[in-house]
Amino acid sequence: MKPDISTLLKPDILILRRQAPVRALTLLDTSVSIPHMGKARKSSSRSSRRSASASHGSSKLQKKKKIKENPPPQRGGVELGDPHVQAQLKAYEEAVVLFQQQKLVRARQELEKVLAGPSKELADRARMHLRIIETRLKPTAELNPRTADDYYQRGVAMMNLGRWDEAREALGKARKLGPKVDYIIYAMAALDCLTGEAESAMENLKLAIQLRPENRFHARNDDDFAFLQEDPRFTELLYPEKDGTAG
Template sequence: MTKARKPSSGSSARSHGTARNQSKLQKKKTLTPPPPAQRGGVELVDPRVQAQLKLYEEALALFHQQKFSRAKQELEKVLEGPSKELADRARMHVKIAEQRMRPAHEQNPRTAEEHYQRGVTMMNIGRWDDARESLDKARKAAPKADHIHYALAALDCLTGEADSALANLKVAIQLRPENRYHARNDEDFAFLQEDPRFTELLYPEQDGAGA
């Protein structure tokens, strides 16, 4: 009859040693710090990256407002930051902004939309007279285009013409009521902030409540 053999003392020692090693490995794994919080692959623990991200978000807001010249300037600052991912995103938007700006400079606008795009571009680089000429042509070609009246209102604010700004903004709101909410947060209308007519135009519910 075959007898079961008892494990030797050496074998027992090796088993205990293996158990201790496994225990140490488990402790090491437990003590490993968690990875830093990420957003879209960008580490946010670095304050320089946080500042770069803030710049990128501000530039993107300008881009979506079709303020391509200013957006491009801010995006170029993002390129200098430490995050390669944010820099790559910014570089892509810089190219798009340049493409959006180029037709206004290099082509003769013909349609209302082309005149509008040129007018907005001229506004963004501070060429008020050229901007007004283009936007007036755009309005003449498309008198019911709310965004053209809105742009003219913004231009009027930038050139200090309150009455004309309010008149153009009123038409823009009549054509598209959503423009009322856009104007509330648009820095281009800062010139009118203290004008009670501007408040009445943007917050008609307050006027009705006070009546």
């Protein structure tokens, strides 16, 4: 006997009907859980962004604090934040240049300006230089020169006071004791220029440069040689590179 087809199909239909709701529930659960997970991810990303922005803001505050805590710029141990200190430092530097050029009267004037400034450090340095200048500018009878350098200091002091004859006498004695000392001959060249003796000034300056080539650069910025500025020989001596020769 052949089996009844209807009886064979009924159990399958029942099984399908029973399984369909299960599958539907499974799909429904999956569809519900997916958007829920997406919201969780979004909320976690937002919190991470907030924490990142908070850390970035704190780093900015730390940088600002560091900038505020940084000390003002310094130069030679002197703080430069105050514009009055900057002006005081400029006057001090100009005074030191004049002091090194043995222009003691002008150096003293600049150093006296430094004393009125706010920086105690610069004022102390200025007082030290002023003591040296006062010693060098004392009357010649008190110095009692003996060596070439003593006579040189005396001659420079007289030059600063405008006492040309006494300066020439002292520098002449210094040159006899030190005939090849470049700075003595350089001072004599400056004295010659200040008194209008161009020929002697050129000879002494040329010799001073031969003994020490650095004197060429000093003479370029030395106001004592202003009398020779228009003399072409002076230009050739100080700027030999223009015509390819060396003085």
